[in-house]
Amino acid sequence: METGMAQVVFAALLTALSAVLLMSVQPLATKDCLPLLGGTPAVWAITLVFFQITLLLGYATAIPLARMGTLARCLILTPTLALALCFLPPRIDPEALAATMGESWPWWPLLLALARGFFFPVLAISMSAPLVQAWLAKTRQGLDPTPLYAASNGGSLAGLLAYPLLLEPLLNLTQQGLLWSVGHALWCTGIVGGALWFRPTHSGPALTPQPKPTPPDQYPWKVWLAASAFPSMLMVALTTHLVTDVAGAPLLGILPLAIYLVSFILAFGSSKASASPAWLSRAQVLSALILALLWGVGSVEVRGGLAFPLLLAHLVCFLLLTWGTHRRLVETRPTPEGLPWFYFALSLGGVLGGIAAALLAPILLSRAGIWEYPIALAGCCLFQPGGPIFWTKGDPLRVAIAALAATALAALAWMLDLGPGGPRWALIVGLPLLAAHLASFRPGLHTALLAIALLVAKLAPDPTGRLIWQERSFFGLARVEQTNGPSKGETITRLVHGGTIHGQACPSWVDKQGKVIPLGYYHPRGPAGDLLSLPEGSIRRQRVAAIGLGVGALAYYARPGEDWTFFEIDPLMERLARRAEWFPYLQNCQGTCKVALGDGRLRLASQPQATFDLIILDAFSSDSIPAHLLTTEAMAVYTAKLAPGGKILAHISNRYLDLLPVLSGLGQGSGMPVLTWWDSSSQAQGDAAKGWMASHWVILGERPKGLKGLWTPPQNNSPIVQWTDAHAALWPLVRASNSED
Numbered sequence: 001m002e003t004g005m006a007q008v009v010f011a012a013l014l015t016a017l018s019a020v021l022l023m024s025v026q027p028l029a030t031k032d033c034l035p036l037l038g039g040t041p042a043v044w045a046i047t048l049v050f051f052q053i054t055l056l057l058g059y060a061t062a063i064p065l066a067r068m069g070t071l072a073r074c075l076i077l078t079p080t081l082a083l084a085l086c087f088l089p090p091r092i093d094p095e096a097l098a099a100t101m102g103e104s105w106p107w108w109p110l111l112l113a114l115a116r117g118f119f120f121p122v123l124a125i126s127m128s129a130p131l132v133q134a135w136l137a138k139t140r141q142g143l144d145p146t147p148l149y150a151a152s153n154g155g156s157l158a159g160l161l162a163y164p165l166l167l168e169p170l171l172n173l174t175q176q177g178l179l180w181s182v183g184h185a186l187w188c189t190g191i192v193g194g195a196l197w198f199r200p201t202h203s204g205p206a207l208t209p210q211p212k213p214t215p216p217d218q219y220p221w222k223v224w225l226a227a228s229a230f231p232s233m234l235m236v237a238l239t240t241h242l243v244t245d246v247a248g249a250p251l252l253g254i255l256p257l258a259i260y261l262v263s264f265i266l267a268f269g270s271s272k273a274s275a276s277p278a279w280l281s282r283a284q285v286l287s288a289l290i291l292a293l294l295w296g297v298g299s300v301e302v303r304g305g306l307a308f309p310l311l312l313a314h315l316v317c318f319l320l321l322t323w324g325t326h327r328r329l330v331e332t333r334p335t336p337e338g339l340p341w342f343y344f345a346l347s348l349g350g351v352l353g354g355i356a357a358a359l360l361a362p363i364l365l366s367r368a369g370i371w372e373y374p375i376a377l378a379g380c381c382l383f384q385p386g387g388p389i390f391w392t393k394g395d396p397l398r399v400a401i402a403a404l405a406a407t408a409l410a411a412l413a414w415m416l417d418l419g420p421g422g423p424r425w426a427l428i429v430g431l432p433l434l435a436a437h438l439a440s441f442r443p444g445l446h447t448a449l450l451a452i453a454l455l456v457a458k459l460a461p462d463p464t465g466r467l468i469w470q471e472r473s474f475f476g477l478a479r480v481e482q483t484n485g486p487s488k489g490e491t492i493t494r495l496v497h498g499g500t501i502h503g504q505a506c507p508s509w510v511d512k513q514g515k516v517i518p519l520g521y522y523h524p525r526g527p528a529g530d531l532l533s534l535p536e537g538s539i540r541r542q543r544v545a546a547i548g549l550g551v552g553a554l555a556y557y558a559r560p561g562e563d564w565t566f567f568e569i570d571p572l573m574e575r576l577a578r579r580a581e582w583f584p585y586l587q588n589c590q591g592t593c594k595v596a597l598g599d600g601r602l603r604l605a606s607q608p609q610a611t612f613d614l615i616i617l618d619a620f621s622s623d624s625i626p627a628h629l630l631t632t633e634a635m636a637v638y639t640a641k642l643a644p645g646g647k648i649l650a651h652i653s654n655r656y657l658d659l660l661p662v663l664s665g666l667g668q669g670s671g672m673p674v675l676t677w678w679d680s681s682s683q684a685q686g687d688a689a690k691g692w693m694a695s696h697w698v699i700l701g702e703r704p705k706g707l708k709g710l711w712t713p714p715q716n717n718s719p720i721v722q723w724t725d726a727h728a729a730l731w732p733l734v735r736a737s738n739s740e741d
Contacts, residue, residue: 004140007198011136012151014190018128019155020162021183023261025090026051027163027254028176029118032092033110042474045236045358046107048257050114051122052232052354056347058126063340065127066134073195081188084124088184089177090117106474107359121184128152128191130343135198137336149343153264160258164731172727216341220332223383224342227329228349229356230379231322235260236357237373238318240477241295242311259319267326276327276385284324285440287317288381289433292450295374296429296457321380328383366472374454381440381447391444398439399448406432406456429457468493473572480582485509485691492519492691493582495551497573503551504691505583516584518553519691521653527677527697530709531649532557539704540613540645547600547629548618548651549573551583558591566593567600569626601634610643617650620659627728630659634725635666647701648672653694657733663698664714665722675699675711 030047065073093116129152136148167176239256290313333342353376361372409427432453440446469480479496485506494504504519511517522528531539532554542562546554549568558564568574574595580587586595596603600619615638619626628634638648652659660676667674678696699711721733 007136007139010190010194010197011132012148014187014194015129015132015148015152016155016158017183017187017190018125019152020159021125021180021187022051022055022122023156023159024163024167025118025122025180027160027168028173028180029090029092029114031168032117032173033113042107042358042362042476043110045239045354046110047114048236049351049354049358050111050118052347052351054119054122055126056344056351058123058128059130059340059344059347061123062127062131062134063344066131066340070196070199074192077192077195081124081192084120085185085188087117087120088181089174090121090180091173091177092117125184125187128187130340131191132194132198133343134336134340135194137339138200139198150265150269153261153268157258157261157265160254160261164254169729169731172724174726214334214338216338219334219338219341219345221345223332224329224345225349225352226379227325227332227383228346229353230376230382231260231263231325232350232353233357233372234318234322234353234376234380236354237361237370237376238314240357241370241373242314255315256318259315260322263319263322263326266323267330276331280320280324280327281384281386283320284384285381285437285446287320288377288440288450289437291317291321291377292374292433292436292454293429295377296433296454321377324385325380325383327385328387331385331387362472362474367470369458369470369472370477371458374451374458378447378451378454381450382443384443391442395442395445395448398445399452402432402435402449403452403456405435406452409456429453432456469576471572473570475570475572478572478576480576480579494520495576495583501693502573503553503577503583505551505553505585506691507584509691515556515588515590518556518585520553520693521651521695522553522556523690523692526679526692526695527709527711528554528649528651528695529557530677530707530711531697531699531704534704534706538706539647540643543612543643544614544616545604545607545612545641546616546618547604548616549577549595550618552577552586552589552593553583554616554618555585555589555591555593558589558593560590562591564589564591564593566595567603568595568597569599571597601629601637604641605637607641609640612641613643613646615642615646615648617648620650620652620654625654625657625659625730627723627730628725630662630666631723631725631728632666632669635670639670639672645702647699647704650698650700651695652698653696656735657730658735659733660696660698660714661719661721661733662723663700664718664720667700668720669722670700672700673702674714675703676714677709677711679709 026047029051030044033043033047065076068076093113129149133148167179171179235256242256294310294313329346333339357372357376361370365371406428409431412427433450436446436449436453439449466481466483467479468482471478476497480493481496482491482493484490485492485508490506490508492504492506495502501520503522505516506519507516509517509519517524518529524533532541536559544558544562544564546564546566549566550573552566555564555566574597577583577586577595586593604615617629619629642648650663652663663676664674666672676696676698678694680694703711
């Protein structure tokens with residue numbers, strides 16, 4: 001193999017290795033955070049922002065290194081890499097994360113913990129792509145090294161997908177960290193070798209004509225920053241939108257990031273001189289129309305059994321939209337001498353977009369819903385391949401007319417008293433979006449009209465009046481909705497967190513004592529009601545610990561003289577559960593009911609030994625579960641806090657994960673018998689109109705006397721899974737179909 005070709009292959013392999021390392025460490029770091037922060041999508045989003053910031057600093061470091069000679073670059077790289085190796089293997093500092101307990105927005109302690117464990121090793125490998133490309137460009141005069149960027153994103157995609165499919169099922173966190181450290185050491189050896197091998201040369205003819213270098217102050221910085229910021233913002237916002245309004249399946253956070261990387265591979269896979277596909281611009285604006293239509297109508301209103309088609313539509317349109325935007329970036333990239341600045345701008349734009357979606361929008365727009373999604377969606381439409389005419393003289397007037405027309409359509413729908421459905425959606429959503437799409441040949445006008453259509457669609461009065469409150473916290477978007485009961489004048493109020501109903505109440509449905517009856521998963525004839533309604537003496541329950549509060553429905557079963565403690569990680573949940581006009585359960589509790597904020601496992605570990613007669617685990621019904629509450633180490637905490645003869649009641653209803661094998665593993669490891677009841681009768685007998693919901697519960701402990709439900713031990717051939725803090729793979733537990741809905 002010729003020396004030149006060998007250098008190209010070596011550069012591609014080194015770039016791909018660094019990309020694999022950079023992307024595989026992100027889910028590893030996220031997994032390391034779960035014992036304190038659960039499975040909230042915000043953990044993934046903020047971890048992503050941390051790695052974007054570190055990548056930016058790595059690119060900034062690469063700019064001066066790319067200009068240095070062989071000796072200087074080796075003198076700088078060697079101690080830098082030695083420092084990075086001192087922080088291997090990377091791990092999260094639990095003391096830094098302990099500061100998050102009870103905080104509404106624990107993003108700063110999370111960033112600090114990530115920095116302590118991962119910053120220096122990740123900073124080192126972040127320099128790889130721009131550094132190697134710049135070295136190769138100076139060594140091989142005339143060669144366009146930017147296709148290596150596609151190789152870099154290909155390695156990133158491989159590293160990202162390898163984690164849930166290979167690394168997580170086969171290796172625990174310690175083994176994953178050691179394997180990553182070996183790869184990091186191999187990369188360090190390679191980058192030092194590259195620093196010695198790639199030497200500037202001016203011999204030989206150029207492979208392609210070299211244009212005159214452009215000074216950095218003449219680069220299109222605004223285009224670079226905006227065209228990289230909006231796709232990054234859209235990626236984070238789309239993840240939140242999908243989890244909240246569409247599917248909420250586990251590992252869903254990986255899919256938008258994977259597609260985001262695919263869009264880079266497709267956009268950067270061909271050179272700047274190659275023309276963009278003629279159809280890409282049209283596909284980009286059509287994808288924007290579909291995504292805007294789905295968001296304007298409200299995916300949560302139409303999803304039903306269409307979760308998978310909706311998810312597929314979102315992801316395909318996201319790919320086409322970001323592909324077009326990134327292709328516009330390729331069309332504006334500079335000569336090889338300016339590539340470090342180009343990649344620095346892309347990284348800075350990615351950081352700004354990630355910060356806007358993951359940190360600023362949830363706080364500044366906490367009562368408004370996921371508004372960062374339509375903002376990023378409209379922003380991506382500013383950049384179309386081929387660079388069509390952006391704006392013309394008469395476009396501002398057209399925008400003003402469109403705003404008045406969209407407002408008039410919304411007012412017309414309100415005056416005509418159009419209920420939810422096709423006519424209202426056609427007037428408020430369909431016509432304004434169609435007008436925006438017809439103007440897509442001018443990106444500026446198209447974006448303005450699209451923004452107006454989305455704004456009016458969401459600000460128009462809701463004809464159903466169903467949504468009465470919404471607020472975001474670090475742990476997701478919480479909605480309080482009201483629907484009509486089966487009889488006239490009855491109103492059911494429910495709390496929806498993400499895509500999961502966490503509790504509901506109807507003030508007119510009371511028992512003989514005048515207390516509001518719990519609904520949802522907690523109704524008296526369901527598994528929870530069967531155990532907690534047993535007569536005194538059937539089960540000892542003087543002191544009860546419940547991990548997970550919801551709307552406080554379980555407090556209905558507390559009796560005079562009993563001491564109940566609810567451990568809740570999200571302060572927003574406590575505030576909503578104490579709104580007695582919506583959910584009166586805590587207020588009407590006949591025993592002593594306390595709420596302790598913080599991670600349930602850690603707060604429970606601080607309680608005296610042998611304290612509780614019953615521990616209730618009710619934190620798994622949402623689609624992103626806190627897996628650290630079901631590990632062997634967690635079970636050791638529970639058994640230590642249980643009084644002799646105590647029991648554990650676990651609620652494991654989940655649309656996407658079958659958690660019974662994990663509970664069976666906990667029972668086997670602790671020597672506690674396991675009883676399970678999948679109560680589908682509430683759904684089959686039409687009791688949904690009463691506010692009853694099907695649910696799946698497990699009892700760990702000896703069978704109490706007097707149980708009336710269909711409690712049975714797991715089948716003999718049922719699988720048994722034992723999770724540990726270092727190894728808890730979700731993928732093997734994913735259901736083939738979401739039967740528990």
